[in-house]
Amino acid sequence: xxxxxxxxxxxxxxxxxxxxxxxxxxxxxxxxxxxxxxxxxxxxxxxxxxxxxxxxxxxxxxxxxxxxxxxxxxxxxxxxxxxxxxxxxxxxxxxxxxxxxxxxxxxx
Amino acid sequence: xxxxxxxxxxxxxxxxxxxxxxxxxxxxxxxxxxxxxxxxxxxxxxxxxxxxxxxxxxxxxxxxxxxxxxxxxxxxxxxxxxxxxxxxxxxxxxxxxxxxxxxxxxxxxxxxxxxxxxxxxxxxxxxxxxxxxxxxxxxxxxxxxxxxx
Numbered sequence: 001x002x003x004x005x006x007x008x009x010x011x012x013x014x015x016x017x018x019x020x021x022x023x024x025x026x027x028x029x030x031x032x033x034x035x036x037x038x039x040x041x042x043x044x045x046x047x048x049x050x051x052x053x054x055x056x057x058x059x060x061x062x063x064x065x066x067x068x069x070x071x072x073x074x075x076x077x078x079x080x081x082x083x084x085x086x087x088x089x090x091x092x093x094x095x096x097x098x099x100x101x102x103x104x105x106x107x108x
Numbered sequence: 109x110x111x112x113x114x115x116x117x118x119x120x121x122x123x124x125x126x127x128x129x130x131x132x133x134x135x136x137x138x139x140x141x142x143x144x145x146x147x148x149x150x151x152x153x154x155x156x157x158x159x160x161x162x163x164x165x166x167x168x169x170x171x172x173x174x175x176x177x178x179x180x181x182x183x184x185x186x187x188x189x190x191x192x193x194x195x196x197x198x199x200x201x202x203x204x205x206x207x208x209x210x211x212x213x214x215x216x217x218x219x220x221x222x223x224x225x226x227x228x229x230x231x232x233x234x235x236x237x238x239x240x241x242x243x244x245x246x247x248x249x250x251x252x253x254x255x256x257x
Contacts, residue, residue, distance in 0.1 A: 049186075050193075052164070053161065053164050054163070054164035054171070055167065055171065058186070067213065076220060078183065078217075079180050079220075082176055082183060083176050091174065098186070098187070102210065102213070103209035104207075104209060107201075
């Protein structure tokens with residue numbers, strides 16, 4: 001599949017977190033995976049999640065796509081991503097980054 | 109009551125589309141996923157201590173398992189919990205709740221996760237004592253992904 005050309009936004013706090021964790025190279029590969037594997041991709045926004053007792057330093061790649069949740073045989077690229085990231089990165093790296101597919105266009 | 113019964117409430121709320129109903133749907137979505145995940149852990153012998161924070165206990169058990177299906181459950185739990193927190197904050201952007209798509213999408217992911225949990229009903233092999241002490245390998249075994257014997 002040809003990688004989609006879509007806007008990619010990395011929010012400030014997420015960028016700081018990625019830099020502190022030294023995950024720049026991994027993030028580039030993960031964003032490329034999203035571009036290649038999320039059908040109907042409309043935009044990508046990388047955000048950081050609020051820390052909780054059971055998890056910290058989490059980063060999410062939000063992939064905005066054309067999906068209204070009603071397709072009869074839905075794909076879940078976010079779940080495919082789990083297998084890919086664990087096959088390609090150290091488990092502790094993979095644990096820090098998630099992909100969430102969100103319906104509709106990327107908010108401005 | 110089964111955790112999935114909370115999804116009935118989501119259905120009722122979606123039947124009357126509005127911003128407040130979409131926000132209200134986030135709670136039962138999370139309850140459905142959390143309770144089904146907790147029930148699965150208990151079937152496998154992982155019972156949360158009385159003083160444990162159930163959200164954290166359940167999330168950690170799934171997140172730290174070296175098993176794709178179990179990690180998918182953790183992923184879903186974290187995501188729906190974030191959505192619930194967003195929905196519960198009346199100052200969060202109304203644009204997040206402008207249509208039903210997000211709730212419908214998350215409901216689909218929750219149903220997928222509940223189905224995964226249902227398919228992982230295998231219990232530890234007969235003759236073994238129920239698993240009470242958490243370790244990554246034992247949780248994998250209990251979920252049936254690396255079943256032995």
